[in-house]
Amino acid sequence: MKQMHGLDVDPLTDIAICCGQSEAFAATMFAIINPGDEVILFDPSYETYETCIKMAGGVPVYVSLDPPHWNLGRRLYKKLLVIGWAIAPACFASAIRNIHIKVTDSAPAPFQEAALVALTSPLEYFESLRKDYESKRNYIVELLLRVGFQLHMKPKGSFFVFAELPASCVLSDIEFVEELIKQAGVVAVPGCGFFHTNQSSDKFSQAAFSYQKKYIRFAFCKSDATLYSVQKN
Structure with a gap:
């Protein structure tokens, strides 16, 4: 992460390993959203995001992107949260892992082996x-x-x-x-x-x-x- 993305994270506390991005997103929503919390999403967006947020008790708030280049145009928004994978401060990562364990327990062993090969590849x-x-x-x-x-x-x-x-x-x-x-x-x-x-x-x-x-x-x-x-x- 440090070499490829410039992220200085502790692998023991700041990373929650999940079964793909979709599950990581779902686990994150269940871990950090309280009922009634508003969550900002770009529109268009991936179709599962809205469902995960609503299941966690959150309220999706959409920010429409302007076609055809899908940008914000002249609008200005701050503090937009975009989650790609479950890397977070230790307190959040711990909560995400707790949800992950209840949802899928662990990633299948073959996937973990494949991930190890990928992470150690040049x-x-x-x-x-x-x-x-x-x-x-x-x-x-x-x-x-x-x-x-x-x-x-x-x-x-x-x-x-x-x-x-x-x-x-x-x-x-x-x-x-x-x-x-x-x-x-x-x-x-x-x-x-x-x-x-x-x-x-x-x-x-x-x-x-x-x-x-x-x-x-x-x-x-x-x-x-x-x-x-x-x-x-």
Whole structure:
């Protein structure tokens, strides 16, 4: 952590090892949220965050990001908490571990062995892995652009692409995904599931958030053979 991310943490007290990021997030919410606490989330956001917060008794408060670059525009917000993995001050990490033990007890032994191999691998391995994912990302981005999708930025820390449907497309995100499965055998995720701020039945409000039905999420964490086969379809 110190070498790669500049984080000075005590591995014995400041880290809670969980079964992946989703469980780490859930355990963190149960550990630190009191009933009625408000938790700030960006919108769009990962679909499980809202459920975890509500189950812990918290109240999600969404900060809408401005499409197509998904930034805060002119708005200014302070003290936004973003949790990637369960590294926290010892008092919080201890609480997270207590929740983790009650939820999943421990990560499966094969996963722990794999994590040990990863953590002891040389930095050259991670650089090679980064280049491999970068190549996959560039391939899927170029493919989507060729068929008319609109991409306003390349992902830099994820293996997902959040692409806007072609301007000429009259289908909603859900309708497009259904047709994509039928006609090309390709499975993607409708973008509407990642938005939460359009809860109003007011027609003007719905019009303002109509862009939420125009995005599709594609994953490029696939083998090269799988990615290349998409182009044939």
